[in-house]
Amino acid sequence: MNVRKQIRDHIAAQPESKRRDMQALHDIILGVMPGCKLWFLDGLDESGRTLSNPNIGYGVQTMTYADGSARQFYQVGISANTTGISMYIMGIKDKKYLPENYGDRIGQASVSGYCIKFRTLANIDVKVLVDAMRYGIGQTRP
Numbered sequence: 200m201n202v203r204k205q206i207r208d209h210i211a212a213q214p215e216s217k218r219r220d221m222q223a224l225h226d227i228i229l230g231v232m233p234g235c236k237l238w239f240l241d242g243l244d245e246s247g248r249t250l251s252n253p254n255i256g257y258g259v260q261t262m263t264y265a266d267g268s269a270r271q272f273y274q275v276g277i278s279a280n281t282t283g284i285s286m287y288i289m290g291i292k293d294k295k296y297l298p299e300n301y302g303d304r305i306g307q308a309s310v311s312g313y314c315i316k317f318r319t320l321a322n323i324d325v326k327v328l329v330d331a332m333r334y335g336i337g338q339t340r341p
Contacts, residue, residue, distance in 0.1 A: 205239040206255050217279050220320045224277050224284065227325065228257050231332060235259075238273045252285075254278035260290050260339035274339045275332055283318035286328065288335030301331045 210221045229235070238256030242249055256273025263269045276287040291297060294312030302310040307322035309315070315331060317323045 202237045202239050205241075206237060209239065209253055209255065213279050216319065217284065220284055221277065221279060223320055224286070225255065227329065228275055228277070228332070231329060232257050232275070232336065236273075238276070240276075252278045252280050254287070258336065258339070262290065274336050280316070283316060284320075285314050285316045286332070287314050288332055289313055290339035291335050292338070296334075297331060300334075301327055305331070 206225070210218055210225060213221055235258045238254075240251075240254050240256065242251040242253045244250050254276045255278070256276040258274030259271050260274050261269050262272045272289060273287075274289055276289065278285045278287070288297065291313055297312060297315065298310045301315070302308075304324065305315065305327045306317070306324050308317040313335075315323075315328060
């Protein structure tokens with residue numbers, strides 16, 4: 200199955216309110232990152248065991264690990280969870296940057312070093328979310 204269909208099917212499978220927010224986020228991210236590489240991670244390991252919630256990724260960066268190994272991964276990701284939606288902004292080296300610069304301005308959200316978690320889009324300032332996303336993308340451009 201191609202990635203676009205997996206993403207479409209995943210969003211369509213969400214409850215109505217979450218489906219609307221996931222589709223809106225998908226459209227917003229594609230507006231910021233037109234033509235980006237798309238990813239769909241189903242959250243399962245090789246044996247079919249669940250490791251995480253399925254997530255949709257956008258863009259590409261090279262992540263280098265402490266042991267010197269490297270792999271490509273997405274720059275921005277979104278995932279539906281039991282209480283709402285998480286946006287992952289990958290590759291920001293300073294894990295205090297997002298909470299210190301966006302945490303007080305974004306609205307009703309939990310902000311960590313690379314994740315912004317919120318119940319619905321209506322609870323946050325989407326412009327602040329987009330600013331945080333743009334910052335993260337800028338940190339991971341080749």
